Amino acid sequence: MSRRKFLGLAGAAGAxxxxxSSAHSASNKHFxxxxxxxxxxxxxxxxxxxxxxxxxxxxxxxxxxxxVSFSDVSVLxxxxxxxxxxxxxxxxxxxxxxxxxPIFNKIQCNHCLEPAxxxxxxxxxxxxxxxxxxLYDPSVCVGCRYxxxxxPFDIPTYEYDKAFTPRVRKCTLCYPxxxxxxxxxxxxxxxxxxxxxxxxxxxxxxxxDRISKKPEKYIEHIYGEHEMGGTSWLYLSGVPFxxxxxxxxxxxxxxxxYTAGALSGVPIVVxxxxxxxxxxxxxxxxxxxxxxxxxxxxxxxxxxKEKADxxxxxxxxxxxxxxxxxxxxxxxVKKALEEASKAKVEG
Amino acid sequence: MxxxxxxxxxxxxxxxxxxxxxxxxxxxxxxxxxFTGGLAKVTNLSNYNPWGIWIGFDLLAGVAxxxxxxxxxxxxxxxxxxxxxxxxxxxxxTGFLGYSxxxxxxxxxxxxxxRLPYPFIIQQGTTSLLxxxxxxxxxxxxxxxxEFSPAALEWLGLKKARSLAVKLTMxxxxxxxxxxxxxxxxxxxxxxxxxxxxxxxxxxxxxxxFFFVSSIIAGLSMVIFESSLSHKHFAYKMDETHLKEKDxxxxxxxxxxxxxxxxxxxxxxxxxxxxxxxSLIATPYGLWFLVEMLGFVALPCFLYAIGVxxxxxxxxxxxxxxxxxxxVVNRLNISLVAFNWHLPSSERYFPHWMEIVISVFLLTVGxxxxxxxxxxxxxxxxxxxxxxxx
Ligand code: SF4
Ligand code: SF4
Numbered sequence: 001m002s003r004r005k006f007l008g009l010a011g012a013a014g015a016x017x018x019x020x021s022s023a024h025s026a027s028n029k030h031f032x033x034x035x036x037x038x039x040x041x042x043x044x045x046x047x048x049x050x051x052x053x054x055x056x057x058x059x060x061x062x063x064x065x066x067x068v069s070f071s072d073v074s075v076l077x078x079x080x081x082x083x084x085x086x087x088x089x090x091x092x093x094x095x096x097x098x099x100x101x102p103i104f105n106k107i108q109c110n111h112c113l114e115p116a117x118x119x120x121x122x123x124x125x126x127x128x129x130x131x132x133x134x135l136y137d138p139s140v141c142v143g144c145r146y147x148x149x150x151x152p153f154d155i156p157t158y159e160y161d162k163a164f165t166p167r168v169r170k171c172t173l174c175y176p177x178x179x180x181x182x183x184x185x186x187x188x189x190x191x192x193x194x195x196x197x198x199x200x201x202x203x204x205x206x207x208x209d210r211i212s213k214k215p216e217k218y219i220e221h222i223y224g225e226h227e228m229g230g231t232s233w234l235y236l237s238g239v240p241f242x243x244x245x246x247x248x249x250x251x252x253x254x255x256x257x258y259t260a261g262a263l264s265g266v267p268i269v270v271x272x273x274x275x276x277x278x279x280x281x282x283x284x285x286x287x288x289x290x291x292x293x294x295x296x297x298x299x300x301x302x303x304x305k306e307k308a309d310x311x312x313x314x315x316x317x318x319x320x321x322x323x324x325x326x327x328x329x330x331x332x333v334k335k336a337l338e339e340a341s342k343a344k345v346e347g
Numbered sequence: 348m349x350x351x352x353x354x355x356x357x358x359x360x361x362x363x364x365x366x367x368x369x370x371x372x373x374x375x376x377x378x379x380x381x382f383t384g385g386l387a388k389v390t391n392l393s394n395y396n397p398w399g400i401w402i403g404f405d406l407l408a409g410v411a412x413x414x415x416x417x418x419x420x421x422x423x424x425x426x427x428x429x430x431x432x433x434x435x436x437x438x439x440x441t442g443f444l445g446y447s448x449x450x451x452x453x454x455x456x457x458x459x460x461x462r463l464p465y466p467f468i469i470q471q472g473t474t475s476l477l478x479x480x481x482x483x484x485x486x487x488x489x490x491x492x493x494e495f496s497p498a499a500l501e502w503l504g505l506k507k508a509r510s511l512a513v514k515l516t517m518x519x520x521x522x523x524x525x526x527x528x529x530x531x532x533x534x535x536x537x538x539x540x541x542x543x544x545x546x547x548x549x550x551x552x553x554x555x556x557f558f559f560v561s562s563i564i565a566g567l568s569m570v571i572f573e574s575s576l577s578h579k580h581f582a583y584k585m586d587e588t589h590l591k592e593k594d595x596x597x598x599x600x601x602x603x604x605x606x607x608x609x610x611x612x613x614x615x616x617x618x619x620x621x622x623x624x625x626s627l628i629a630t631p632y633g634l635w636f637l638v639e640m641l642g643f644v645a646l647p648c649f650l651y652a653i654g655v656x657x658x659x660x661x662x663x664x665x666x667x668x669x670x671x672x673x674x675v676v677n678r679l680n681i682s683l684v685a686f687n688w689h690l691p692s693s694e695r696y697f698p699h700w701m702e703i704v705i706s707v708f709l710l711t712v713g714x715x716x717x718x719x720x721x722x723x724x725x726x727x728x729x730x731x732x733x734x735x736x737x
Binding site for chain 1: 382383384385386387388390392393394395397398421424425426427456457458459460462463465466469470471472474475476477478479481517520521524525528529532533536537539540541542543544552555
């Protein structure tokens, strides 16, 4: 191991010890997803809006039956989003190139490589698995809904109507099925092959291939390859993704990197504040002590001065008394002498 | 003493109590609906808008406005500004009540409130800023409780426990500052994860700093505002020191608030400049941003300065109220107004009246608790038995 690599690892270990083990952003290398993890390629140009995927999703996840049957495509006239009863929905979009052929696009959890939902959950209810799916564990969820706030794709939904057991709901990429070697429900049911399941790396190759073979059909962008650090779902389209209501301004930075700075501030605050504050306190105390000392000094001086004054006064008084006494004696003596001489004269 | 009993007797059936009583009754009713029918029964929250005013107002604004506790105790105990000593207890009490209400409000908002200890005992999501907020708020609530305890212990006459609690003051104050720095800034950092959802004029990598600095402003303004209210309603409870120091506090805290507001204004401007977002000012959101910056930051900064210079205590008090409103506006802007700004209006959030009822209800409970404690415990005066003990 090179010295540099070792230092890098040590640094990463230190950082992750501070902010937890699952933050990939703590290492200095860009996390590119688990190798061999799975994903789905959605070729939007092949989607016909039949809603088979919605029906399959409903079935395999045992979701409640909707009011309108899945064979009724009139619901496509309205814009819809995922809900606690529907983990995936297909939306119809106007085609600016050819107004007669609308474009259909399916939305569901994109299973981000570094999911915002997982990085913000304060009980780790969300987890990115090595196989690709981002899973949610309702047995620990507190229901703060920060995951919903954080998801850049507005995917997680909530059972607002449940008083005691509300859960966050979203697509699982059919994790229970793929670990058994089955296809995700939606992929299995898609009649046109618009959905393709496979290793993410392979899917990216296939997507590149399709673009280069038919550059007139596709725009040159695999949505999800880099968005928010990359997602397990990948999309190909014939029109800019923006026209399909997909954000193109998300950037390529994985979600946890946005908060890494704030988290690394924690040890600094915890380390520095006590030092600074105790220092300030000590200074204040010292100032007070100095002021106190000065005060005492002043008092002492004053007392001494007072004492000295008093002494001086006393001495003066004594002196005066002394002289007074002397004069009195002198006077008395003088008087006596005078009287004596008077008596002599008279006698 | 006798004037006090008369006072409390005649206040039993006044407008305040009747009003508060009604709010409490409606609040309890909505509480019942919330915990039996789920969030859907009483809120307008949706899959696009998972956080409403219970987070925007009760949590974000609530925590900021409860910052008076750490700001005041730091000023007095750490920076040695002894002349504000009489402001400490009311500020700590407001902080303690404020944080308690935040926790109560949270248990309305989260789906399974009985699991609120889970982040600590089951699994720690340490990459989450919400974890930091939760941990700090929990710890700080404990600190505030201990900081507040001398008053309660004096009231109960437990001298030994009280002197122990007083000995801890310094350590608790430092602890309080650390915890407050962390969670006040983390509340801003909560929104770092959503650059794509929060309007660029409000989104900034400096959000944690903005939140921390503005919490100081909120704390200072709340102390002024709260002390002027207390003075109006509980003057008979105050001792000479409190009455004498009251104007000192207003002037001193007003001066500090003016300075911090000026600093806050500067860093906000830097934030917009660094992101090079000036072109967005000429949009409707930009106008609203200007209202916040000029009306609720620059204006109070200026008014505080005038008030302090010309010793106009009343002006400072009104400015404090205005600043408090400004903090609420700022927190609501970030969590609700500028959040999800790209969504069409049909998908935006507006609070259900029952959500507002719960917020008002909790606020009322806070005021009732404050009244109760202030009339019973030595908050606004020094307990005669402990006069010279600090
Ligand atoms: S799309 Fe949203 S819910 Fe799905 S993994 Fe990414 S952040 Fe999580
Ligand atoms: S709602 Fe549940 S899963 Fe989502 S962040 Fe909160 S605790 Fe985690």
